[in-house]
Amino acid sequence: MENPLHHFELHTLVPIQIGGLDLSITQGVVMMWLAVAAAFAVLFFPAARLKLVPGRRQSLVEMAVVFLRDMTVELIGKKGPRFLPILAALFFFVLFCNLLGLIPGTFTATSQIFVTGALAVTAYLVSVGVGLKYHGLHYFKIFAPTGTPSWLVPLMVPIEVISHLARPLSLALRLFANMTAGHTILAVLFSLTVSLGIVLGWLPFGFTVAIYLLEFAVAFIQAYIFTILTTVYIGDAVHLH
Amino acid sequence: MPQFDVHFLASSVFWSVVSFAILLYLLAKYALPPVLKALDEREQSIRQTINEAQRLKVEGENLIKEYEEKLAAIRKESQEILDGARLQAQRLLETNERETRARAEKILSDAKEEIERETARAIREVRGHAASLALAATEQILRKKVDDGDQRRLVEDFLRQIG
Numbered sequence: 001m002e003n004p005l006h007h008f009e010l011h012t013l014v015p016i017q018i019g020g021l022d023l024s025i026t027q028g029v030v031m032m033w034l035a036v037a038a039a040f041a042v043l044f045f046p047a048a049r050l051k052l053v054p055g056r057r058q059s060l061v062e063m064a065v066v067f068l069r070d071m072t073v074e075l076i077g078k079k080g081p082r083f084l085p086i087l088a089a090l091f092f093f094v095l096f097c098n099l100l101g102l103i104p105g106t107f108t109a110t111s112q113i114f115v116t117g118a119l120a121v122t123a124y125l126v127s128v129g130v131g132l133k134y135h136g137l138h139y140f141k142i143f144a145p146t147g148t149p150s151w152l153v154p155l156m157v158p159i160e161v162i163s164h165l166a167r168p169l170s171l172a173l174r175l176f177a178n179m180t181a182g183h184t185i186l187a188v189l190f191s192l193t194v195s196l197g198i199v200l201g202w203l204p205f206g207f208t209v210a211i212y213l214l215e216f217a218v219a220f221i222q223a224y225i226f227t228i229l230t231t232v233y234i235g236d237a238v239h240l241h
Numbered sequence: 242m243p244q245f246d247v248h249f250l251a252s253s254v255f256w257s258v259v260s261f262a263i264l265l266y267l268l269a270k271y272a273l274p275p276v277l278k279a280l281d282e283r284e285q286s287i288r289q290t291i292n293e294a295q296r297l298k299v300e301g302e303n304l305i306k307e308y309e310e311k312l313a314a315i316r317k318e319s320q321e322i323l324d325g326a327r328l329q330a331q332r333l334l335e336t337n338e339r340e341t342r343a344r345a346e347k348i349l350s351d352a353k354e355e356i357e358r359e360t361a362r363a364i365r366e367v368r369g370h371a372a373s374l375a376l377a378a379t380e381q382i383l384r385k386k387v388d389d390g391d392q393r394r395l396v397e398d399f400l401r402q403i404g
Binding site: 006010016021024025028032033035036040043044045046047050051052054058061062065066084085088089090092093111112113115117122 | 242243244245246248249250251252253254255256257258260261263264265267268269271272273275276277278279280282283286
């Protein structure tokens with residue numbers, strides 16, 4: 001049986017070396033570019049093609065944008081919509097990486113811990129940047145919220161610091177683990193199908209179809225979770241709890 | 242797991258951040274503004290339509306109220322006119338009746354006068370005839386040579402005595 005983790009391996013397509021760093025183009029990088037292109041192709045409307053009474057695609061895009069905008073307002077408040085671009089970019093980037101990875105024969109960029117890690121750290125740094133911008137150095141009071149008894153501060157600060165560091169880590173791991181697990185199960189079930197042949201193979205194949213449908217939902221759910229948590233972190237930074 | 246192979250760490254991190262930045266730029270600059278604008282415009286247009294509808298509703302209600310007031314005023318006015326006409330008619334009727342009665346009375350009294358006058362005349366005539374008849378009768382009775390003047394004097398004396 002083929003190693004079910006084999007298809008997570010990256011391969012250099014175009015080798016690029018800059019200052020000792022290997023920035024080679026891999027199939028993962030190509031998938032990210034495709035995700036960017038697909039997301040833009042779906043979301044972009046020339047102003048003239050936007051109708052007051054929307055068609056199907058416009059309705060869908062508007063629904064998604066309104067959904068995200070309402071989420072920012074709900075979790076961040078009145079200042080929420082100004083963070084819509086970065087949150088929408090996160091959501092659609094993750095979503096399209098997830099979805100494109102579901103096409104058989106392609107590669108899931110979000111199954112790479114370094115990719116999800118880079119996105120998670122970026123998202124977390126954005127929230128820190130927002131906190132510093134709105135509150136200056138007062139932002140670090142987030143580690144010892146007002147009302148904390150002074151004798152608890154030595155305990156609170158390390159706990160809060162750890163919980164903050166856990167934020168990007170959990171974001172990165174959750175997405176990576178979900179994508180990896182789903183695709184691994186699909187790979188296992190499918191190789192089972194192939195090895196069992198026509199007589200018994202239909203059983204794991206049925207599961208493959210079911211899991212594939214589940215993965216389709218997971219693609220949306222994980223993109224949503226990634227985005228909503230980032231929104232919560234930005235909301236925290238804006239309000240300092 | 243192949244994902245923990247740090248060989249592609251730099252490449253994966255670099256290109257994810259770059260790809261994400263490109264998408265962020267494309268969305269922030271090109272994709273989101275027109276959609277948000279369209280949403281705002283639709284919201285605006287819906288709000289406007291609702292406001293317009295509300296305004297028209299209020300206007301309609303005011304119009305209805307106005308018409309109802311006008312109608313009430315007209316009804317009142319027509320009632321007044323009708324009452325006035327009825328009163329006038331009544332008055333006219335009364336005047337007519339009075340005049341008619343007066344005229345009838347006058348006719349009646351005229352007729353009475355006429356009758357009295359005629360009666361008097363008739364009496365006078367009868368008296369004349371009676372005199373003539375009496376004369377003729379006397380003349381026939383007497384058939385004498387009494388001249389006409391004496392006879393008449395006699396009769397008149399007689400009549401004066403009885404009259």
